[in-house]
Amino acid sequence: MGASVVFGCSFVAFGPALALCLLTMAGDPLRVLTLVAGKPSALLTSSSSMSGLFFGIISGLFSIINILADSIGPGTVGIHGDSPYYFITSAFLIMALVFLHTFRGTIFFSACEKRHYWKLALAIVSHLVISGLTFLNPCYEARLIPIFLITICRGVGAFFTAGGSLSNILACLSCREKEDGHVMVYSELQLPVGDR
Numbered sequence: 001m002g003a004s005v006v007f008g009c010s011f012v013a014f015g016p017a018l019a020l021c022l023l024t025m026a027g028d029p030l031r032v033l034t035l036v037a038g039k040p041s042a043l044l045t046s047s048s049s050m051s052g053l054f055f056g057i058i059s060g061l062f063s064i065i066n067i068l069a070d071s072i073g074p075g076t077v078g079i080h081g082d083s084p085y086y087f088i089t090s091a092f093l094i095m096a097l098v099f100l101h102t103f104r105g106t107i108f109f110s111a112c113e114k115r116h117y118w119k120l121a122l123a124i125v126s127h128l129v130i131s132g133l134t135f136l137n138p139c140y141e142a143r144l145i146p147i148f149l150i151t152i153c154r155g156v157g158a159f160f161t162a163g164g165s166l167s168n169i170l171a172c173l174s175c176r177e178k179e180d181g182h183v184m185v186y187s188e189l190q191l192p193v194g195d196r
Contacts, residue, residue, distance in 0.1 A: 006068055009091035013064055017057055017098045025050055052105020056098035063094050089140040096144070096151045100130060103151070103158035110161045126150055
């Protein structure tokens with residue numbers, strides 16, 4: 001059971017983040033190289049989301065190593081009244097934290113650039129609330145509900161911060177053609193009119 005737990009939890013924790021990385025960032029490796037090299041990128045939102053995603057993945061790797069180290073002993077999690085769902089709930093928690101780092105990076109950098117201090121405070125408070133919820137160790141399953149609700153709210157906020165709109169979502173879902181004959185894809189977010 002040890003190998004199946006390790007691979008299953010790893011795929012749950014990092015599968016969506018890997019898919020996000022491959023779908024949005026792997027198409028433009030030059031942006032990834034400029035981010036890794038530490039040079040400023042042309043678009044703050046793309047570099048902030050990339051840095052948030054990479055920071056989330058690295059943070060998740062450290063977390064899952066600590067959690068999966070519990071699976072090799074000594075002892076077995078779940079024998080003395082612990083939750084038998086410890087590993088799978090921890091994997092879902094790491095997945096949420098990876099996305100939260102991504103969303104928080106987008107919102108945080110935009111708030112710093114535009115001097116929206118209330119968004120900056122909201123990003124910090126949401127980080128503290130999520131960190132506080134992880135201390136609810138006996139309630140493994142119950143802590144996932146508010147964490148995923150906060151993750152969804154932060155994701156919506158990051159989407160609109162990055163220039164997304166409801167019309168972009170509808171156009172993406174309809175796969176309608178643009179005027180130049182190209183099909184609009186998910187990554188063609190437009191900057192708000194005031195920021196151009």
